[in-house]
Amino acid sequence: MPAAGPHGAASAGGGSSPAGAAPGTGDGHGAVSGAAEVAEPQLGLTTIDRSGTVTHLDLLDESLTTIGRIDEPHALTTDGRYLFAATRDGVEIVDSGVWTWDHIDHFHYYRAEPRLLGTVSGSGSGSATVATTNLSTSGGTGLFFPESGDAVLLDTAALSRGEVEERFRMRTPPHAGLVVPVGSYALVTEPSPASLPAAATSSASAARAVPASSVTAYTADGEPTGVTEACTDAAGTITTRVGAVIGCTDGALLATVTDDELVLERIPYPAGSTAPAATSFDNREGRPTVAGLAGSDGIWMLDTRRRSWSLLPVPTPLAAVTAVDDDEQHVLALATDGRMLVIDGADGSLLAQTDPLVADSLAAGETPRLVADQQRAYLSGPRELMLWEIDFADDARIARSFPTSTEPAFAAETGR
Numbered sequence: 290m291p292a293a294g295p296h297g298a299a300s301a302g303g304g305s306s307p308a309g310a311a312p313g314t315g316d317g318h319g320a321v322s323g324a325a326e327v328a329e330p331q332l333g334l335t336t337i338d339r340s341g342t343v344t345h346l347d348l349l350d351e352s353l354t355t356i357g358r359i360d361e362p363h364a365l366t367t368d369g370r371y372l373f374a375a376t377r378d379g380v381e382i383v384d385s386g387v388w389t390w391d392h393i394d395h396f397h398y399y400r401a402e403p404r405l406l407g408t409v410s411g412s413g414s415g416s417a418t419v420a421t422t423n424l425s426t427s428g429g430t431g432l433f434f435p436e437s438g439d440a441v442l443l444d445t446a447a448l449s450r451g452e453v454e455e456r457f458r459m460r461t462p463p464h465a466g467l468v469v470p471v472g473s474y475a476l477v478t479e480p481s482p483a484s485l486p487a488a489a490t491s492s493a494s495a496a497r498a499v500p501a502s503s504v505t506a507y508t509a510d511g512e513p514t515g516v517t518e519a520c521t522d523a524a525g526t527i528t529t530r531v532g533a534v535i536g537c538t539d540g541a542l543l544a545t546v547t548d549d550e551l552v553l554e555r556i557p558y559p560a561g562s563t564a565p566a567a568t569s570f571d572n573r574e575g576r577p578t579v580a581g582l583a584g585s586d587g588i589w590m591l592d593t594r595r596r597s598w599s600l601l602p603v604p605t606p607l608a609a610v611t612a613v614d615d616d617e618q619h620v621l622a623l624a625t626d627g628r629m630l631v632i633d634g635a636d637g638s639l640l641a642q643t644d645p646l647v648a649d650s651l652a653a654g655e656t657p658r659l660v661a662d663q664q665r666a667y668l669s670g671p672r673e674l675m676l677w678e679i680d681f682a683d684d685a686r687i688a689r690s691f692p693t694s695t696e697p698a699f700a701a702e703t704g705r
Contacts, residue, residue, distance in 0.1 A: 321401070325399065326399055328398070329398060330705060332387075332662070332703070333346055333385065334700055336700045337698060337700075339696055341374075341376075342357075343356040343405070346691060348678070351691070356383060359374055360376035360381060362698065365658075365700075366421060367421070367703065368421035368424075369389065369702070370387065370388035371385070372385065373421070380417050380432055382405075382409070384404050384448070385701075386401045387401075389704060406448060409443065411432075411434025411436070411437045417432050417435070418432070419431065420533075422445070422533075424445065427446050428445050429443060429445055429475060430448070431443075431468030431470050435465050437460070440459050440460075440466065442455065442468055442475045443456065444456050457507065459511060461480075462499070465498070465499060467523060469526050469535055469544070471545070472549075473509050474514070476507075479502065479504070484500060486499065500521070501523035502520070503519050506553070521537055521539065522537065524569070525568045525570050531543070531577050531594050534593060536567050537555075539557055540566075541555075556596050559599075565583050565586060566583075567581025567582060568581070568582075571611035571612070571659075573611070573613050573615070576613075579591050579612055580610045580620055582607060585603075588600070601620065601634065601637035602637040605626070606625045608623045608625050609623040609657075610623070612661075613681070618635050621659060622659075623647070625651060626651075627647040627650070629666065629668055643687065647673060649672040653672050656699075658701070660701070662702060664682075666678075667679070669697045669699075674692060676697060678690075678691075
């Protein structure tokens with residue numbers, strides 16, 4: 290994640306270009322027709338309330354723009370530009386209109402009109418799982434509908450043009466699955482035949498309880514590559530600068546593409562570890578190190594560059610965790626009592642903490658969103674009707690607070 294200058298973003302709403310902006314030229318640096326390239330990251334907080342109203346908060350001038358309304362959301366995934374909201378009818382896609390193109394040694398920043406792009410449906414009801422990459426104008430986005438077994442790969446380049454196009458759609462046995470994009474490939478989970486329920490007892494809830502046991506690789510056009518790798522109880526995925534991670538009972542699979550060839554590597558947990566496996570991962574977008582909860586026993590840190598795990602002790606029970614992966618090795622965590630903690634990623638010691646900010650939301654079973662970029666952390670409080678910007682490097686200081694008129698049930702930092 291690049292530095293954010295004054296830590297703000299131009300408004301996602303409105304059609305005029307800011308001073309000094311140049312129109313997108315499609316030069317392979319993340320530009321698309323109709324987008325303006327700007328001098329700094331266009332950071333914002335895009336939220337969806339319980340009724341489905343989508344709102345964008347500009348972090349530079351603090352202006353508020355209503356993008357539109359979708360069906361009532363049940364879950365949210367983001368790649369830093371698009372919001373993929375799971376609803377009763379499928380996955381509704383929102384384009385925040387702001388994004389960053391990571392070109393390894395430098396970055397490009399863009400702004401376009403925000404818009405609602407449409408819905409991708411499965412054959413059954415229930416929330417889909419979504420897997421993204423770190424590029425919002427190329428590659429693919431994976432959707433898996435557990436109750437029908439529909440596995441879908443969307444064309445992300447088409448999304449950047451305002452079009453919802455499927456690269457492939459295939460039917461697998463209903464299970465708790467994933468479609469994970471990796472360059473010009475995609476990994477699709479499959480269950481063990483022995484774990485499938487009998488037809489007479491098959492139900493939506495039974496399908497969601499069936500675990501994945503392996504992943505199979507396909508081209509972006511849905512052609513099998515012949516590559517299959519075991520991954521018992523596959524759960525949780527994230528893309529880092531190194532490659533795509535999928536969590537398994539015994540560790541993780543790391544998928545990379547070298548010379549147009551897909552490579553799968555297994556990164557096992559340390560020998561003798563009895564801590565529960567991580568089932569989700571989070572980090573400052575694109576960074577090599579990711580964090581996941583190890584049940585109540587600690588925090589799993591996975592360094593995808595070194596292909597190694599470490600287990601950090603926890604000072605208190607946690608509800609969420611994310612790795613900043615900066616020079617100071619900061620790890621941010623949300624305690625179950627509503628405090629945000631700043632933890633040393635080297636030894637697990639507590640460096641700083643806020644007061645309890647989201648205790649009411651956690652007590653009500655809500656899911657506050659904790660996200661980190663290079664300079665700030667952002668925390669949503671659905672029941673508290675609040676969004677917070679926290680300077681985690683400055684003793685967890687509350688830099689800004691943003692009251693909301695409705696519950697920010699789901700929140701994403703966009704423009705990153």
